[in-house]
Amino acid sequence: MRVLLTSVGTRGDVQPVVALAAEMRRRGHDVRLCIPPNFIDWAGGLGFTATPIGIAMRAPSGAAAQASPPTPEQLRALLEHLAKDQFDATRSAAEGCDVIVAGGAHQYAARSIAERLGIPSVVALYAPVALPSPDYAPAGEPGGDPEGNLRRWQDESRSWNERLLERLNDNRARLGLDPLNDVHSHILGENPWLAADPVLGPQPATPGRKVTQTGAWILADQAPLEPALDAFLAAGEPPVYVGFGSMPVDQQTGRIVIEAVRAAGRRVVLSQGWAELGLIDGASDCIAIGDVNQQALFPRVAAVVHHGGAGTTTTAARAGVPQVIVPMFSDQPYWASRVRALGIGTSVARGALSAESLRPALRDALDPGVAARAAAIAGTVAVNGTAVAADLIERVSA
Structure with a gap:
């Protein structure tokens, strides 16, 4: 099987996907990675060839830390660039693949590319709070009024649409795909995975969406301390x-x-x-x-x-x-x-x-x-999350 694993963001977004890549490789599968450019060399040191996607996200320092925040026009231009980059990079890397697994919520292109290629895809989230739920408001702590929380999620969905709907539909049109009407729902899909430990991050209520919790994707590290x-x-x-x-x-x-x-x-x-x-x-x-x-x-x-x-x-x-x-x-x-x-x-x-x-x-x-x-x-934290996910990939691609 040939699987494409893709992620954008910081080390916390990318490392779980590399952990799953290691498990898939151990099982004899052909693994491709799409990760930010500043992690290409790191992945190469682990024996993976990766395609760059997105931008290198680094904390600002020195003069950059004192710079003015981007203007709305600059943000719109950046989002337009990021959306097109994801579509182009993912499409190139996914040729000949049997399945796409995308790590993290900011996966603008993965499901569209899979749709165009006619292959299965899934998005995996690393925290329960990334899933729309009456149990909490977006990125909030558990609790609160369930109806109020769901209203906040509706507001969040509108915000995603305002930022990204036109840009994603422009890129889907390039692929000959029908337009979307809700970005966030499209990205998550009906059956996302939750790559978080069940004790640390128990699965919340997710009306209308079937979530599979795999456990956290942990990359074993044997490096000695300095x-x-x-x-x-x-x-x-x-x-x-x-x-x-x-x-x-x-x-x-x-x-x-x-x-x-x-x-x-x-x-x-x-x-x-x-x-x-x-x-x-x-x-x-x-x-x-x-x-x-x-x-x-x-x-x-x-x-x-x-x-x-x-x-x-x-x-x-x-x-x-x-x-x-x-x-x-x-x-x-x-x-x-x-x-x-x-x-x-x-x-x-x-x-x-x-x-x-x-x-x-x-x-x-x-x-x-x-x-x-x-x-x-x-002693209760599960260490087999990548194995659970790999089993699911093998079943969905069988």
């Missing part, structure tokens, strides 16, 4: 990991978190991330690191302070380590709410983040009872 980091970990009590991944946080955020961790009497492992956070002094209780194997690191830390991405939340939960989430946008507030609900950590609102607000959050996360619950939850 000797300097390994030595730092071995030199004292478990430190606190601080990292915000691809989020555009400022240097002041790094300072706030380091000071709060120190006030809790803990050493700090600072992940520089796309924001290129740096140390605030030369003290020996703090080490700055680049990309790291979180699967190897997290079991050796006392707590993980992070932005609440689905991948980091799942990795920390698998490691049985308490979490402090500082959610910023998208599905991150949802994951923060789940960590609180499960009793495996806490959170601090981004707008309220300060050394004073973070200190009690760290104190709560470092409580032995929270650590015990985190250790208990670790």
Whole structure:
């Protein structure tokens, strides 16, 4: 079987698709990848040939971080470019394929290309909150008025149409396909997958839509830790990991978190991330690191302070380590709410983040009872999500 796996966005969007690609390759299938250009070399290092799609999304730094936000006209031009790019890249990569699997909600072209080629396709979402549901408003925390939540989802659908309907229909016309009347419903389809752990992110109510939950798509990482980091970990009590991944946080955020961790009497492992956070002094209780194997690191830390991405939340939960989430946008507030609900950590609102607000959050996360619950939850996190998804792909293409 020849399968096309496609994803756009940041590392958290792309890595799950690469994890599924590894499982499909292990089973002997021919795998093609469509991923952003800044991940092509990384995928190549794993033995995959990939087609670039979309743009390289990086957190702004330096002068770029101070630039004015794009104008409405610039945003419209960017969306027009992104839509056409997705259609062109996906169409080229999908020739000769038997199925298309698209990871993430911003998959403008995958289902249209599959329709044109007459092959099956599916979109996989990484968080329950990406699915229209009466259980929560778009990107919101669980709860609230179900009717009000559904109205918010209707507003969300209208917003998608205003931004993208004309652009997608222009590209569908190039393929000889009929126009759409609702972008979001088309992208999700009637039978999307939910690539999230059932304990961390249980499946919500989805009226009119049959959702299959596969579990999270986890890419096994065997990379060793750098000797300097390994030595730092071995030199004292478990430190606190601080990292915000691809989020555009400022240097002041790094300072706030380091000071709060120190006030809790803990050493700090600072992940520089796309924001290129740096140390605030030369003290020996703090080490700055680049990309790291979180699967190897997290079991050796006392707590993980992070932005609440689905991948980091799942990795920390698998490691049985308490979490402090500082959610910023998208599905991150949802994951923060789940960590609180499960009793495996806490959170601090981004707008309220300060050394004073973070200190009690760290104190709560470092409580032995929270650590015990985190250790208990670790044993329930499923690790076979890619196998479940691969079984489904093989059945749908049989």
